[in-house]
Structure formats: structure tokens, C-alpha cells
Amino acid sequence: MALLDFLTLSFVERWVMLTGILGIAAMGVDKFVAVIDWGDRISEKTLHIIALLGGFWGIIFGAFLFHHKTSKPEFWPPVLFATALWIGLFFALLFGYIRLPAAA
Numbered sequence: 001m002a003l004l005d006f007l008t009l010s011f012v013e014r015w016v017m018l019t020g021i022l023g024i025a026a027m028g029v030d031k032f033v034a035v036i037d038w039g040d041r042i043s044e045k046t047l048h049i050i051a052l053l054g055g056f057w058g059i060i061f062g063a064f065l066f067h068h069k070t071s072k073p074e075f076w077p078p079v080l081f082a083t084a085l086w087i088g089l090f091f092a093l094l095f096g097y098i099r100l101p102a103a104a
Contacts, residue, residue, distance in 0.1 A: 023058025
């Protein structure tokens, strides 16, 4: 069985859901650490990687939920780029430009 056979639509949905939850958690933890000034913070690079891996919605939601990084304009272009990529993937799947194997 090929590795791409595991890449089903339901897997992609679960992946985006889990990475989004990770994004919310990462924004919350980083805000908490920033407020209490305790230890190392989560780097912006890590938050951008989470967004690129599918957690874009969690990073955006977490930013507004925790009022974190909302006034830092240089943080947002990579997050918006990741959002555009995932929305493009969604529409490519929706209109049949990309076909994934059916779930077993």
C-alpha cells in the first residue's frame, strides 16, 4: 500500500482540525508565558510553521481569542500566505482539480 493511499479527504479534514487546535493551544501558551514572563516563548517561526501545516485557522482564532500578536503587523503575512494555500487546496479539492482516494 502506497503512502499516498493514506491521504484521504477525511485524513486531511482531521489533520486541519488537529493542527488548528494545536495553533490555538500554541497561541494561548505563548500569551500565557508572555504575560507572566516565565521562560522561553514560542517563536514566531514555530507559529508560522504550525499555520503552514494546516493550523492557520487556530493561529488566527487564537490570536483574537487571547489578544495575542494582533498589533504586530509583521507576524501576519506568513499566516495569511498559509491561509491562502489551504483555501486554494480546499477549492482545488472541491472543484475536482485534485482528487484524493476515498476513505476505506
